[in-house]
Amino acid sequence: xxxNQIFDITNNLVKKISDTQEANIMKAARTIADTVKNGGxxxxxxSGHSIAGxxxxxxxxxxxxxxxxxxxxxxxxxxxxxxxxxxxxxDTEILPEDTVVVISHSGRNALPCEVALVAKERGAKVIxxxxxxxxxxxxxxxxxxxHLYEIADVVLDTQVSPGDAMAEVEGVDSKICGMSSIATGIxxxxxxxxxxxxxxxxxxxxxxxxVQSKDTNPNDLMDIEKHYSSRLLRK
Numbered sequence: 733x734x735x736n737q738i739f740d741i742t743n744n745l746v747k748k749i750s751d752t753q754e755a756n757i758m759k760a761a762r763t764i765a766d767t768v769k770n771g772g773x774x775x776x777x778x779s780g781h782s783i784a785g786x787x788x789x790x791x792x793x794x795x796x797x798x799x800x801x802x803x804x805x806x807x808x809x810x811x812x813x814x815x816x817x818x819x820x821x822x823d824t825e826i827l828p829e830d831t832v833v834v835i836s837h838s839g840r841n842a843l844p845c846e847v848a849l850v851a852k853e854r855g856a857k858v859i860x861x862x863x864x865x866x867x868x869x870x871x872x873x874x875x876x877x878x879h880l881y882e883i884a885d886v887v888l889d890t891q892v893s894p895g896d897a898m899a900e901v902e903g904v905d906s907k908i909c910g911m912s913s914i915a916t917g918i919x920x921x922x923x924x925x926x927x928x929x930x931x932x933x934x935x936x937x938x939x940x941x942x943v944q945s946k947d948t949n950p951n952d953l954m955d956i957e958k959h960y961s962s963r964l965l966r967k
Contacts, residue, residue: 780808
C-alpha cells in the first residue's frame with residue numbers, strides 16, 4: 733500500500749469537515765439557494781493562493797452558472813494593506829440579493845476582511861471559508877479589530893492547522909504541504925451540492941453549467957449563461 737501522508741491528512745480533514753461542518757454547510761447552501769431564487773449572483777474572492785479556492789466554484793462544469801470571480805489583480809501583494817479592498821470594490825457591483833464568498837486561510841489579512849465588510853455594507857450575505865483555529869491564534873490585521881470569521885454571516889471552517897502546512901518529513905525542520913486549498917475545494921463543493929438539492933426541493937430549476945456530451949444541446953448552456961451575462965460580465 734502506497735504510504736503518503738497527504739492521503740492520510742486529506743482523509744482526516746474530510747472526516748473532520750463532515751463531522752463538524754454539517755450545520756454550517758447547510759446554512760451556506762441555503763444562503764446560495766436563496767440568492768439564486770432572488771435573482772442574485774454568487775461572487776467569490778480570494779487573495780494569493782486563496783484565488784484557487786475562488787476558482788473552485790467559478791465557471792465550472794457541474795457547478796452553478798451565476799458565479800463570478802472577484803479578480804484580485806495584485807496576486808496577494810497588497811493583502812495586508814488596509815484600504816485596498818475598499819478601493820478595489822469601488823466600481824464593482826455587489827447587490828443586496830448577492831452572496832459574496834470570501835476565502836482566506838488565516839482570515840486575518842486586511843484585504844479579505846475589507847472585501848467582506850464592503851459586501852455587508854452593500855447588503856449582501858457573506859460566506860467565509862477559513863480556518864477558525866488559525867484565525868483565533870493571530871491578531872486581526874484590520875483596524876475593525878475583527879477576523880473574517882467574525883465578520884461573515886456564515887463560516888465554513890476548513891479545520892486546517894495554523895500555518896496551513898500539515899505534513900512532516902524527517903530531516904526537514906518545518907511542516908510542509910499546505911492543505912487549505914484541498915479543504916476549501918471539498919467544503920465548497922459540498923455546499924454547492926446541498927444548494928442544488930435545496931433548489932430542486934424549492935421547485936427551482938438549478939442553473940447548472942451542465943457537462944456537455946453528445947446527448948446535450950450546447951444552446952441550452954448558452955441560454956443559461958446569457959441569462960446571467962449582464963451581471964457576470966460587469967465589473
